[in-house]
Amino acid sequence: MSASPIVNDLVIRFANVNGTGSASANGLFAKAVFRMGIPVSPKNIFPSNIQGLPTWYEVRVSEKGYLGRREGLDIVVSVNPQSMPQDVRSVREEGYFLYDNTKPLDIRLQRNDIHYIGLPLTRICLAEYRDPRQRLLFKNMIYIGALAALLDIDFSVLKNLVQDQFQGKEKLIAPNIHALELGCQYALEHFDCPLGLRLEKRDLVGDRILMDGNAAVGLGAIYAGATVAAWYPITPSTSVVDSFDKYCKRLRIDAGSGARKYAIIQAEDELAAMGMVIGASWNGARAFTATSGPGVSLMSEFLGLAYFAEVPAVLVDVQRAGPSTGMPTRTQQSDILAAAYASHGDTRHVLLIPATPKECFDMMAEAFDLAERLQTPVILLSDLDLGMNDHVCDPLSWPDDRVYDRGKVLDAEQLDELERYGRYLDVDEDGICYRTIPGAHPTRGAFFTRGSSKNEFAIYTESDEDYAKNMDRLVRKWNTAKSMVPEPIFYPRSEPCRIGVIFFGTSTASTLEAIERLAEESIRVEGLRLRAVPFSEDVERFIEEHEEVFLVEQNRDAQMRTLLVNELGVNPQRLHAILHYDGMPITARFIQQTIQSQLASADTPAMDQVAEGGR
């Protein structure tokens, strides 16, 4: 063992079998690290399967607060014989391999450059439990207990977590703590604890929380006053509506009558889900749907109608690797163009791109205000990594004096004062007209909603002049939107920089880490994080002000670059794409190495020489 231990800087991977209850035990581990005040970043690497296939849970612990994924596994906990050969190979040199040594290790799995830690998990369980289900479940708690000793996790933290987890099911607390103790005791008796790689209590997370993005989106919808959710199940977005449902049951049921102040409709498909959202929004409710790429494809016709008919709608796209029979459980940022220009005819949509659960919450709430102010669909572009993994982020907050912005809606009184109401009349010259909600007034304000064959008074026409006029007004509205959407975030350096890097969404943590690592090697890079489409002038300025501009994306075709080039008229040669698209979250090392190698080459690569990435 090394004389100077590595403290609070490790990556541990748990190799389990899907459907064996490992998720809650592994989650317990991550949460224990978090409660010890150390920044932690867990990631699920799971198959599209309910039971039986290999699944992994990777936890990065970083004293420096780096929350992106990191290569190099320091510890692998192997509980799945099926993936054992691959798991052994995945341990870094001098790393640790924890395995069930009830049966002796296959000689072919012996490596000389790693440490083996054998735990007789099956044997302990056979001796301790009679029920086969318990033997399976408690195995997970036993290895967590062993890790507590090996990594020096505060045992009281684990105990408290178990107590919190089984609130209301108190009977389960003692047996779970007992299982933890079994593992802990075994490790203490058989190994030199703790290892050279260990944890120490810190106070580095402050008041931050550990939450997944989809839960935050669902909660954001609650706070935004959404009352109708229409959806069709699809990984990885399903837990958005699950979260909305969970919080609705807690916060939106009338205590006296049991009546619900919300409607969740599981639609027959994504087309119907979008239709329901549009129907409900048209009728004055705040409504949303959550889906992933295949759903966006199906919703596209309706999105175009909503764009032209100017009906507010909120759509959450939790992106995954394409296509329909693609890799639904792997992450990507590959719906950018599909979302930005969804539908036929000239359409463009407002996109909001969160990077943390806190932003998922804030932007979901913002999405409803924007959709109603702009009377158009707003798409929240999340992804599997953000949506389905826990992230350390700032606590959520809601200013109690915040008032929903329902946009330009005329009520009966205002209608009475008008000489003539025109649904598509640009009174304020910002491209946004006044809408009315069905039932507002007995004789005024009713209109017939349709796509584009209409004049400013919503009267049917196929006049070329009226059509073009309406299209031009929609551009005016788009320009108004530029000042309303969240600004990009600039990460400046004190000294002047010729290199800039643009990134967004779940590439954020890894890009910021790469910027720091590059600085350590005297390569100074400034960053700009995109948070919305349409782009503001700040994006143009950032590109202009830096000689070399890199753009980090988790897709193959540099979709954000296409969007920047198209929307801003940027010279494509000015944007060097760093592309990562194997379905795993991008890492800082990948970004750092790509930037360095591109800078090192005599000419910085042009458009046809984008860096492409695996792991």
Place this chain on the structure above:
Amino acid sequence: MTYLRPAFAHPDLPRNELGYTRKDYESALSTLCAGCGHDSISAAVVQACHETSIEPHKVAKVSGIGCSSKTPTYFLGNSHGFNSVHGRMPSVATGAAAANRELTYIGVSGDGDSASIGIGQFAHAVRRNVNMLYLVENNGCYGLTKGQDSATAEVGSRSKAGSVNQLAPIDLVSMALELGAGFVARSFSGDKAQLVPLIKAAIAHRGFALIDVISPCVTFNNNPGSTKSYDYVREHMNTTGHFDFVPMHQEITAQYPPGSSKEVTLHDGSSVHLHKLDDTIDPLDRRSALHALQEYKASGKILTGLIFMDEDSQDMHQVMNTCNKPLNQLTQSDLCPGNRVLQDINDSLR
């Protein structure tokens, strides 16, 4: 020919209980072909709404795409309308109905819209029991694209262009019955005496109410050999019985011979009186209704009138147990839990 409707209205036009004349329920002039069955249906909707004193602005009209789906422009001009996407009216109506349970929803669709591209949405709107009147203006062909056969065309039916349909028809009435619809009727655009009370009852019914209206396409499917022509339907139509809709506050005056008359009270206190002409049909029994449909079909006849009605069916809002106040009228204080609750949630995530 002028396309302007005169603004003049006779001062002595009959007014309904709300003081509205029929004019208040009319809208733009139709641009459909002269003699189109759909225009008769629009007129029947106007009459039904006027006579039952529905506030015009408390109705929302929703439609898909096709000749039928254009018609909401031609009735109830003081109601909001939404001409949506082909075959997707049911989902828009479902969302709208979820948002505000107090309005009356009239969905207008056609045979292409509901029996082909939108058959999935049609089926699920039935299954969900959305509280709406669902009018199918059924002419057996695609009028807007010049007369192709639709999925409701009978085997052997000949289009104006001379093609003979060889595929089995989809009967939306049978389908709705099978799917559990609580109000199912079939009518004929040329029989306003039957259609108007059916529309009134369908609107009063709580839950999904289908009226499949055979509505001949005068341009593409009113020729000899077509089974959706005026002549063919008149010759082959058989009705379940005479039908009256009696609003809650009106005295029942109609007289029926004893034994063959049924009275059904609706949830709002209004009632339906049905004088049966055929003792083999009981419109309050789903199996009997399905059986009768099959029997008539086998004998080459078209059964019209009220085919089935179940006043105890639970509509979408009842099933979801949504609050009585329409969701779109809940205020921020009803909906937003505030920062204190959020801080508790934060604590649970630490």
